[in-house]
Amino acid sequence: MTINNSSKINKVLSGAERIGVIGSPSSTNELTLDILGSAVHKRLVGELALFSFNQEGNQNFAMGQITEIELQNIWHQDPTIRSLIRQKGSINPVSEKQDTHLGKMALSAVFELSAKDKFQPSILGTIPATGTPINLVTDEILDNLLESQKDEIFYLGHVYGSRPKLPLWFKHFGTGPRGAGEAYHLGIFGKTGSGKSVLAKMSVVAYARHPEMGVFIIDPQGEFSKDVITGRPTGGFRLPLKDVLEKKLKRNLEVYSIRNLTLDTFDLFKEVLHESAFFEELSMPKGENREIAARLVADALRKNTKIKISTLHTKDAFDVAWDLLGNEDTQRIFYRSDASRERFNNAYQAADKDHFYKDIWLPVANLFNASRLGAKNISELVKTAVLPGQNRPIVIVDLSEESTLSNGQDKIIWTENIQALVIKRFIDMIKIHGELAYRQGNLMNALVVIDEAHRLAPAGDIENEQRAAIKHSLVDAARTTRKYGLGWMFISQTLASLDKEIWGQMGVYFFGFGLSAGSEYRTLQEIVGGDSTAFNLYRAFRHPQSAFDSDSKEYPFMTHGPVSPLSFSGTPLFLSAFTSVDEFLNENNLK
DSSP states (O other): OOOHHHHHHHHHHTSSSSEEEOOSOOOOOOOOEOOOOTTTTTOOOEEEEEEEEEEEEEEEEEEEEEEEEEEGGGGGGSSHHHHHHHSSSTTTTTTTOOOOOEEEEEEEEEEETTTSSOOOEOOOOOOOOOOEEEEEEOOHHHHHHHHHTTTTTTEEEEEETTTSSEEEEBBBBBSTTBBBBSOOOOOEEOEEEEEEEEEHHHHHHHHOOOOOEEEEEEETTTTHHHHHSEEEEESSSSOHHHHHIIIIIIOEEEEEEEEGGGGGOOHHHHHHHSSTTTTTGGOOOHHHHHHHHHHHHHHHHHHHHTTGGGGSSSSHHHHHHHHHHHOHHHHHHHOHHHHHHHHHHHHHHHOOOHHIIIIIIHHHGGGGGSSSSSSSHHHHHHHHHSSTTOOOOEEEEOOGGGOOOOSSOOOOOHHHHHHHHHHHHHHHHHHHHHHHHHTTOOOEEEEEEEHHHHHHHHSSSOOSSHHHHHHHHHHHHHHHHGGGTEEEEEEEEETTBHHHHHHHHOOOEESSSSSSSSHHHHHHHHOOOSHHHHHHHHHHHHHHHHHGGGGOOOOEEESSSSTTTTTTTOOOOEEEEOOOOOHHHHTTTTO
């Protein structure tokens, strides 16, 4: 005999713990709960609660998180009683026995049980009568309500302050089964130690479940690549990213560092040469003259038919550049005054040419050397990672300074500015390939993960032209690439110092600990809205490092946006991320 959904959910609901009833005043946005005496000593803030009600002839189930508990005792507010309390401390039978506990419940989702015995999203279009029972939500209740969506559900942790797991969904950006039908951007924010890196890795695993989806990770600090390359994850939450992606999810995983990455344009060469010590040692500080000189060298090499971008490391290419700088007519272009030209020429004549080639030129030119073992240029790498196709690999590009260490190989130059230039090249190529695919009627269905986003697109004006161009490129990508089927995941330690155009384009947010003061908090309010009780709950987050021991650590996050089947009303949800790797793997069938 088949048991229908109505019978199943009502049977499960009848066994759920009752904590209160709907009180007054209540609205369709926020309900007041009269807490039962049997529940006043429970930890209720953060709990997910549910009630059943009838609407237009169908049974509905509404749920939300309890965001605040308030104690009232009208007798204690009387001036006469207060004076007695001041003397005696408490008064029987007024104190405690006349206490009332009121809860605030922010609704996040309503499910309607249709005439066809199926659960579907609904809204709270009326207020149930006072006295309507409020029950705590359990995993069993959620499983019943979301049974039709169970293949899409993914778990990153538990409901904050409660035991049930918070169901989330990470759909791919294409159409068809488990597809969102469009791309969207995500943001993960939190101070150092808030757990945002772990949450980002778990989210990457969630998207990697979709074999039709590409995942491309730009890793400025080596956060992702270290775990994959060594196979020995660091930190307290040791997620075996490599094993999960390759063995369980059967995804090809490719990790590139700057050692096996080839830069591929003369414009990029000009910028890297400008950043290097090449002109510094020829008495030319950074400025307009240096920019002109770098452009002259790059243009001369570009026009030379015997030299290619991949052969800049040869002595012939260096000789062309060196002879050009020694030419008096060339010197007149970047230095107009006789005194400046004389100073430059004296430095040039006194320079050790062999030293310049081996110690300064080669570390720059080796970045463009395509003959290095396993080297792949940026354009090819982007095509592999983000363009639609079969067996798309998950690509991680390690751009950390540690990845450039020689280990006996040829030296290469690497600075923070050069790193940013390379990231800009990746961003530009992603946009170019995305537009080409879009014109051909194809959607990329890919996610680009970029760590340390606040460094690349900071708020406010940037005086440095190169960094301003990088910011412009990233902001433009956030604006335009959604229509290509390309979404971005931005990971940042800060919210207020990230450009507004970036966080304003996001559809899904995760806010970890550390954004509850000053400009950070004001920006948070601007994104989420004016729900004061939700913000009070967020501000109650404890720093994970304040725990007495590792077993009691908690990594809380506030989520905003359609990341959960329980959040379609737009109300923030609160979760505590898993602190056990085994629990994360087991609950998501990844063991």
